[in-house]
Amino acid sequence: MQIQKPVFLLFLVCTVIFTSAQTDSVQKKKNSIITGGTVGISYEHYGLSRTPSGWTGFLPRKPWNQVRFMFSPNIQLGRHISMPVNFNFATTPTNFAGPYAGIDKQSFSQFITNPMNNFALNPKYKWAELLLGTQYLNYSDLSTGDIGVFGAGFDLRPGTYRIKFFTGLSQQSVNFFTGPPATTGAYKRRNWMFSLGKAQDDKYELSLNFVKAKDDSSSANPPPLTIKPQEGFTTSVSAKALFKDGWYAKAEGAQSIYTKDLLLPLDSTKAAFLPFIDGHASTVRDFAGDASVGRKSKNFDIGVKLKYIGAGFQTPGYPFMLPDRFDYTLNTRFNAWKNKDGIYKMNVVASAGQRVNNVSNNTLKAKQFIGNLNWFTQFSDHFSLNINFNNFGFQAPGGINPYGIKNVSNDFGINPSYSWSNEKMAHLLSLSYNYSKYDERDVISGNITSNNTHMALLTYVPTFLTKSLSPDFSLMYFTNKLPSLKFTLVTVSGGISMPAMKKKMNLRTQVQYNYSKTNSYKNNSNIIASFNSDWRITNKLTWTTFISTNRFKYGNEIVPNYASYLESNVRTGFQYRFEK
Amino acid sequence: MKKLFFTSILICATAAGFTQLTTTLVVAPQPPASLISWTQRDLNFIVVNQSGATRQVKIKTELKTTDGTIVGSTNLAKARIVIVGFGNDIFSIEDVFSPVLMQFTGKVKTSLDKTGKLPADNYQLCVKLVTPTDFVPISEEKCRNFTIAALQLAIPVMPANETTLKPEAAQSVITFRWTPVAPQPSSPVTYRLLVFEVLDKQTPMQALRSNLPLLQKEVTGITQYIWQPQLAMLTSGETDSKATQPIKRTFIWTLQCLDSKGQPLGDGNINGDGISEPAIFYVGKYTN
Numbered sequence: 001m002q003i004q005k006p007v008f009l010l011f012l013v014c015t016v017i018f019t020s021a022q023t024d025s026v027q028k029k030k031n032s033i034i035t036g037g038t039v040g041i042s043y044e045h046y047g048l049s050r051t052p053s054g055w056t057g058f059l060p061r062k063p064w065n066q067v068r069f070m071f072s073p074n075i076q077l078g079r080h081i082s083m084p085v086n087f088n089f090a091t092t093p094t095n096f097a098g099p100y101a102g103i104d105k106q107s108f109s110q111f112i113t114n115p116m117n118n119f120a121l122n123p124k125y126k127w128a129e130l131l132l133g134t135q136y137l138n139y140s141d142l143s144t145g146d147i148g149v150f151g152a153g154f155d156l157r158p159g160t161y162r163i164k165f166f167t168g169l170s171q172q173s174v175n176f177f178t179g180p181p182a183t184t185g186a187y188k189r190r191n192w193m194f195s196l197g198k199a200q201d202d203k204y205e206l207s208l209n210f211v212k213a214k215d216d217s218s219s220a221n222p223p224p225l226t227i228k229p230q231e232g233f234t235t236s237v238s239a240k241a242l243f244k245d246g247w248y249a250k251a252e253g254a255q256s257i258y259t260k261d262l263l264l265p266l267d268s269t270k271a272a273f274l275p276f277i278d279g280h281a282s283t284v285r286d287f288a289g290d291a292s293v294g295r296k297s298k299n300f301d302i303g304v305k306l307k308y309i310g311a312g313f314q315t316p317g318y319p320f321m322l323p324d325r326f327d328y329t330l331n332t333r334f335n336a337w338k339n340k341d342g343i344y345k346m347n348v349v350a351s352a353g354q355r356v357n358n359v360s361n362n363t364l365k366a367k368q369f370i371g372n373l374n375w376f377t378q379f380s381d382h383f384s385l386n387i388n389f390n391n392f393g394f395q396a397p398g399g400i401n402p403y404g405i406k407n408v409s410n411d412f413g414i415n416p417s418y419s420w421s422n423e424k425m426a427h428l429l430s431l432s433y434n435y436s437k438y439d440e441r442d443v444i445s446g447n448i449t450s451n452n453t454h455m456a457l458l459t460y461v462p463t464f465l466t467k468s469l470s471p472d473f474s475l476m477y478f479t480n481k482l483p484s485l486k487f488t489l490v491t492v493s494g495g496i497s498m499p500a501m502k503k504k505m506n507l508r509t510q511v512q513y514n515y516s517k518t519n520s521y522k523n524n525s526n527i528i529a530s531f532n533s534d535w536r537i538t539n540k541l542t543w544t545t546f547i548s549t550n551r552f553k554y555g556n557e558i559v560p561n562y563a564s565y566l567e568s569n570v571r572t573g574f575q576y577r578f579e580k
Numbered sequence: 581m582k583k584l585f586f587t588s589i590l591i592c593a594t595a596a597g598f599t600q601l602t603t604t605l606v607v608a609p610q611p612p613a614s615l616i617s618w619t620q621r622d623l624n625f626i627v628v629n630q631s632g633a634t635r636q637v638k639i640k641t642e643l644k645t646t647d648g649t650i651v652g653s654t655n656l657a658k659a660r661i662v663i664v665g666f667g668n669d670i671f672s673i674e675d676v677f678s679p680v681l682m683q684f685t686g687k688v689k690t691s692l693d694k695t696g697k698l699p700a701d702n703y704q705l706c707v708k709l710v711t712p713t714d715f716v717p718i719s720e721e722k723c724r725n726f727t728i729a730a731l732q733l734a735i736p737v738m739p740a741n742e743t744t745l746k747p748e749a750a751q752s753v754i755t756f757r758w759t760p761v762a763p764q765p766s767s768p769v770t771y772r773l774l775v776f777e778v779l780d781k782q783t784p785m786q787a788l789r790s791n792l793p794l795l796q797k798e799v800t801g802i803t804q805y806i807w808q809p810q811l812a813m814l815t816s817g818e819t820d821s822k823a824t825q826p827i828k829r830t831f832i833w834t835l836q837c838l839d840s841k842g843q844p845l846g847d848g849n850i851n852g853d854g855i856s857e858p859a860i861f862y863v864g865k866y867t868n
Contacts (some may be wrong), residue, residue: 061794070781088781096796097774097834097855098789116790118781136783146785182752184853227852228616258850260696261616264680281680284696312695319850320785320834322735322857324695345675357732357762358689361700364730366762372740392737396762405760407803409738432749438757438804443764453802457749472814474748478756480806487806491752495814510814514752530749530812550810567810 013449034578037084042544042573044068050565057558058565067091073578082124086134089117098467099171099186102179111174113150129155131166139164139195140238142210142254142288145316162197162207170316173219185224187215191316213316214275217262228261233277251291258314270506286312286323294331297342301333305353311360324360329370331352337377345440349374357396366396367403386415395465401443411436424466432457453480470497490515505535522555540578546571585833601664603747605707606720610765612847613697613728625671625707627719629664635660637718639675640680644704651703652684661712676707676848678788697847700730718819731847732834733854734771734803735759743826750863751813756805758835758856760823767840770799774855775807778830788832798838811865857864 046062071087093103099116100106113134119373128387131137131153138145144222151168169190176185190213195206215229236254243249257271261282270279277283287310294303311324311544331351335344350373351478357366371391378384390411411433420427459474476491495510514526530548537543546569553564604626611622629635638659643652659681660672675681684692691699703726709719738757739745745754762767775795778787799805813829837845837854844854 059796062792068755068779072781086781093790094792095790096776096792097836097853098851105862114790115786136786146783148783148786217722230850232850260614264616268682281678282696284692284694286694309693311691311697314850315851320855321855322733323849324732355735357699357759358730360695361730364700364763366732366759368735368737368759370740390738390740394737394759394762396760396764398763401764401766405762406765407759409757411738432746436755439802452757453806455753457746459748476749476752478753489753489808491813493751495747502799510812512751512812514808514810516808526808528810528812548812552810559867 022132033077034073035073035076035082036576038070038575039073040573040575042070044569048565049501051563052560053194055560055563057563058147058552061567062319063092063094065092066094069506069574070575080126080136084120084122084124086118086120089119090537099174099184099189102181102183103174103183104183110174113169113172115148118148119150120445127157127159129157131155135166135168136163137166137193139193139209139211139317140236140252140254141290142238142318143195143236143253143315144191144193144211146318146320147316149193151191151200151270151466153193160198160200162195162199164195165193167192170213173216175220175225176222176224178234184226185220185227186227186338187217187220187224188219189213189215193317204242205238207238207335209236209238210216210234211236211315211317211440215262220396228282229263230316231259231262231277231280232314232316233257233273234317235273246296247294249291249293252287253287253289254313254315255285255287256313256315257283257285258312284312284314286310286314288313299335301331303331305329305331308359308380322357324358326356326359327353345378347376364397369393382419384417384466386413386417388413388415390400398443403441403443403446405443406441406448407439409436409438421465424464426463426465428458428459428461428463430459430461432459451482452481453478455479468499471495485519487516487518489514491515501535504537505533507534508532517555519555521557524550524552524554524557526550540576542577544571544573544575581677586669600629601635601637601709601719602628602630603709603719603722604628605705605724606726607705607726609725610727613686613700613730613748614695614769614847615677615682615698616693616696617847617852618673618677618751619855620672623673623677623705625676625722627664627669627671627709629666629669632666634666635664635718636712637664638662638715640710640715641677642706643677643682643684643688643714644706646702646704648704651686651688652682654681655683656710656715664709677705686773697730698728700728702727729763729765731765731845732762733837733845733849733856734761734769735856736833736835736859739833739859741859742861744862744864745811747863751809751811754807754809756807758803760803761845765839769845770798770800770838770842771803771809772798772836772838773797773805773833774836775831775833778832778860782857784830784832788834788858794831828862830860830862832858832860834858847853 033478044066046064046080048060050058072385073085075083093106095101095103118134118136133445134148135149136148147170149168149170151166152308153166156163171186171189173188174186177183186219192212194210195207199205210236212229217229233256234256236252238252240250257273257277259280259282266278267281270283271285272279288308290307291306292303307327309323313323329351333349335347337344337346354373355368358364374388376386394407396405415432417430434455438451439448441448455478457476459473462515463470472495474493480487480488491514497508499506509531512528515523517523528550533544533545548569550567604718606624608622611618622835638656638661640656644650662675684766687699704723706721706723708717710717736758756773774793776787776793778784791801795807797805835856839845846852846854
């Protein structure tokens with residue numbers, strides 16, 4: 001879509017001002033139409049200058065110029081009709097991963113369905129809600145939840161019944177293009193989802209979910225070279241029950257039928273679920289399930305969680321879901337050691353579990369162990385201590401290599417904090433030390449390499465009780481050692497916050513200097529400065545500005561030696577809140 | 581005597597046919613497990629016709645395990661008749677090893693019906709030309725061995741999903757660790773580490789599918805990267821009313837696994853782009 005940027009910007013600014021003026025006058029009336037939400041516009045500029053010119057060792061991290069517009073009021077008509085609006089979009093496409101990756105000029109339909117934009121209206125009358133535009137609907141953990149779909153549907157909740165339906169496009173077609181910029185291309189994909197269930201708040205939920213997606217195999221011209229048009233249909237049954245004393249149980253079972261290439265002919269021997277999906281030569285069927293049981297209370301939680309995803313389980317609602325695995329974890333949290341006021345001084349959170357990958361394959365199963373512990377104790381009003389330990393191990397057979405994979409990571413952290421105060425000042429001193437050991441086995445030689453990291457961080461936060469300045473300082477030392485590498489990083493950072501304009505404005509600035517060195521190379525140096533202002537122009541209108549600059553200068557560890565870059569980022573935006 | 585004469589004629593004719601149709605089979609040593617992911621890079625069958633006349637043939641393929649058990653073969657009744665002209669003809673997946681034409685048995689069939697992938701194992705693929713009507717062999721059988729490894733993509737491990745990092749430390753350095761592609765292929769895997777910031781009003785998956793990555797770093801053969809974010813984590817930069825407060829910032833990170841040719845290793849997954857299931861982490865005031 002060729003958007004005339006100046007005209008578009010003018011339109012957006014006028015809309016913000018017009019909306020602010022209108023809603024102010026409208027809200028003075030007794031029956032408000034807009035009862036909440038926000039409207040805003042922001043502009044962001046990013047600059048990158050690299051030395052020597054022509055060096056591309058550091059890539060831009062943001063679009064050069066970006067305008068974002070947000071219009072999300074909640075419109076109330078009478079007592080029973082409400083309509084939350086969510087229009088949230090940007091002018092410059094920045095898609096990197098997914099179907100729109102690399103897209104430069106969008107058609108109108110691509111702009112509407114681009115995941116960076118939301119155009120949603122959700123009018124609601126009592127228990128009936130109409131879903132229009134972009135919706136991210138989460139029916140369950142194994143059916144759909146990750147994908148935004150632009151379309152129409154409803155969510156009906158009469159009594160304890162739940163009836164949900166939605167259909168629309170999750171992606172428009174994108175033609176394959178060699179570039180620049182290269183686009184992989186995508187087929188137009190239509191999604192359907194339906195859920196029928198029964199639920200009672202804080203008691204139970206039961207639902208039967210159906211999710212389908214189908215690509216239009218003739219929609220892209222030229223079509224993508226590496227992607228095939230697909231079709232998927234998932235059914236799931238999910239249930240949740242809450243019992244006395246905080247006990248709960250939750251389970252879901254799902255079956256997916258997925259055609260990986262719609263261009264291959266129909267095959268009656270393959271899995272099908274007519275009339276929703278027919279079997280093609282590339283159609284597969286598999287199952288998944290998860291279950292959890294446990295108890296939650298104020299001072300003690302415990303739970304067990306199991307999850308199995310079959311090797312061929314694929315659902316369009318979770319496109320990045322990792323199949324062929326079985327996870328189980330045990331989680332707990334408890335409070336202990338009461339003080340004289342009856343308040344617990346100790347909090348412990350822990351979990352342990354295992355993930356088995358390649359479950360379907362007896363010879364190539366890989367096992368991943370995960371254990372975490374976080375133990376916090378408030379010894380007195382002044383002194384607290386936090387200890388954490390994380391462990392993970394990964395083990396897999398070697399396959400065609402002589403040795404299998406074996407990686408073990410152990411992280412131990414200790415964080416004492418001490419605070420004290422007098423009439424004029426309060427002080428907080430916090431020290432964090434973290435030791436991390438990561439052992440990796442080379443699958444060819446069998447040698448184990450230890451990769452050790454130490455990190456020490458000292459933070460000091462003085463608070464002036466009679467002044468409005470709030471400074472903070474930190475010093476960090478980090479080192480990473482391998483047999484052939486030693487990397488050291490020292491960071492000094494300081495910031496200050498203060499109010500201005502009779503406390504209508506908050507200001508904050510921060511400066512950070514990093515010194516880093518690899519082996520005997522000359523050191524790298526890096527300085528980052530940032531400034532933030534937050535001006536409450538009226539009770540409802542806020543103007544926020546963020547400016548930052550980042551200069552990084554390499555030593556001689558990369559070619560060209562002494563290369564450097566300077567990043568600049570300016571972001572400014574107005575936001576109007578409709579709340580009273 | 582008559583019988584012996586005809587048998588000799590048949591043997592001679594077959595031998596003559598064999599010498600007139602020379603074949604070469606090329607199979608990649610480690611092709612993808614997913615049959616629909618096989619391309620011309622993985623399989624080619626070259627037929628050289630020296631007879632001087634075009635021939636109508638069908639291509640018969642057999643998939644065997646290392647002990648010689650046939651676990652799949654071409655349904656010759658469905659296979660199309662191909663015309664071999666004078667000179668060289670190159671046939672690829674569609675005619676030689678198409679999931680449409682092959683009939684599988686046993687655990688291979690079960691695995692293909694469930695996953696679309698061949699089970700990890702060592703196999704032998706044998707191909708020959710046969711006559712279109714009575715399927716009599718008219719070329720020598722050519723066999724090639726290959727291994728299916730059933731690679732599994734990397735899994736983000738650290739920062740663990742939904743953990744919160746201290747901004748004072750995260751503004752300087754964040755250590756990423758992940759599991760290697762397993763089983764490890766013979767050539768080193770390149771991991772493209774991608775980190776995206778989840779902006780205001782975005783879901784994490786929306787950020788992954790629509791934003792530019794803050795970090796896009798390729799590392800080969802290792803499963804750890806120490807990132808210096810160079811971001812002002814103690815200053816939010818968000819255009820909301822709490823902008824000067826250090827609020828929680830959300831990031832989503834993942835890995836794209838690439839082979840030695842820079843091609844994604846997403847063997848048969850939905851997206852086919854080698855991108856792993858992402859994980860989320862926060863940088864903010866609160867720690868777990």
